[in-house]
Amino acid sequence: MADPFDAALDLLRRLPPSSTQQNLSNLISLRPDLEEDLLSSVDVALTSKRCKKTGRDFLCCDYNRDGTSYRSPWSNEFEPPIEPEDAADLIPGGRVRRMEEAVNAGVDVYRELYYEGGVSSAYLWALDEGFAGVVLFKKTAAGVGKGGWDSIHVLEVTEAAGKRSAHYKLTSTVILDLGLSSAAVDSLELAGNLTRQTQSDLQLGLRDSEVEQSHVVNIGRMVEDMETRMRNLLQEVYFGKAKDVVGDLRSIQPLSEVGREREAHKDVINKMGR
Template sequence: MSTDPFDAALDLLRRLNPKDTAVNVTRLCDLVPSLTEDLLESVDVPLAVKRDRKTGREFLCCDYNRDGDSWRSPWSNEFEPPLEDGETDSVMPSEKVRKMEIKANEAFDVYRELYFEGGISSVYFWDIDDGFAGCVLLKKSVSPSAKSSGSWDSIHVFEAQDRARRAHYKLTSTVILNLGSSSDNLGGMDLSGNMVRQVEQDMPVEDDSSHVANVGKLVEDMEGKMRNLLQEVYFGKAKDVVGDLRSIAPLSERNRDQAAHREMISGMSK
């Protein structure tokens, strides 16, 4: 039975270290060039950073602002590096959508400073039938010391379909988290992975500014929920595993507490 090359590539990426996804995608594209477009559209990788030569501001790159080997800046609405044949209409938002894109970038620049205290944000909108779509990108990288580092990349892709005084929003959010540290005594530790969540919601709309506020609320709520999941579920589980490997209190005390707990549960059941 033959295996589809694209499915095989995705299956391989799922088995490799999430920290090296960007490098592995590039290698797969070099190995099988026919899969390049499908892989770039389907696989979420840590966001790359470019600088807008016109404004001097940094912006984030993804498949939604890409045209070949150039990326559109949300600040100047121009491509970096410039396209040889000029800007193509197929990837440029209409005037109405571009105005909303500018407002959204201003709003999420404030959001980024409030919640991340640094980092980079970029918002891109484009036209679709019966409405518009867009993506909100946020990235922050830190290196507290020479032997520890971390990065947070969030990619929020949405569609907004206009209805009578309301709009239907469909949001797909991805968070890519990379944490690493090393020491001479313990060696290296790498904690990397991603999380994907979706939500659909109808919200009231009075004018174009309402869309920016609605998208901002959806992204804010989703990021809060995903951060809590990462902290409570994933890091909580890692803490439990470490606790099972090496207890802070002597094992004799821990075993005594567990025995008392089991005795109490047994007494309650009777």
């Protein structure tokens, strides 16, 4: 008999990506015992909340959640509040909190430059040999053409004792949801997600006071490079492939001419290879 958790993941992969959140909720209602495993394993579109203390929006995910409460990166407090003894283990302090504040300031500027709106959040927490974190972006559009872009960048940083370098591991997921509704086309929907991973050893500052800033800069560069790469991949995979399929179904040119052009292109490539 199949493992219930594996069966649930297999089912979610076969259902429409645009309905992942609703399908996940339905599965949890059927098997409450799988809630924690499913929430930590399935990427869904991010939700946002308003920080009551600062009045700024922040993004909610499994990494800043404790039950039904979520920690704001702006106030460093859970909303709604949790028990003080629990908060002591879940709220970062010291260098981790300083880096978290700096990363949030950096990604907020990046969000304005590349998203021109939306919401961003970053969360860090300490590990035995370094720290880990997540950087989040969300942008939605409404109207005749609706759209949603959710970026989830999970990172793990390993610091080697006595060395001025650190090992960074970044796993990034982009969830894209596009839709069009009009009298001309009725309705059209395109949704899915893309996950990529990268690792790198990067240098840190020479002085202890520069190490924290070096981590912030390295994280920012890795996230920016990954987002650019994945944005180009999404354009190629989603729209390039859709254009090819439509072209094969109904071409502007006679398909016989298209076929001859492709054969001529292949012939040129083969001759160049020889």
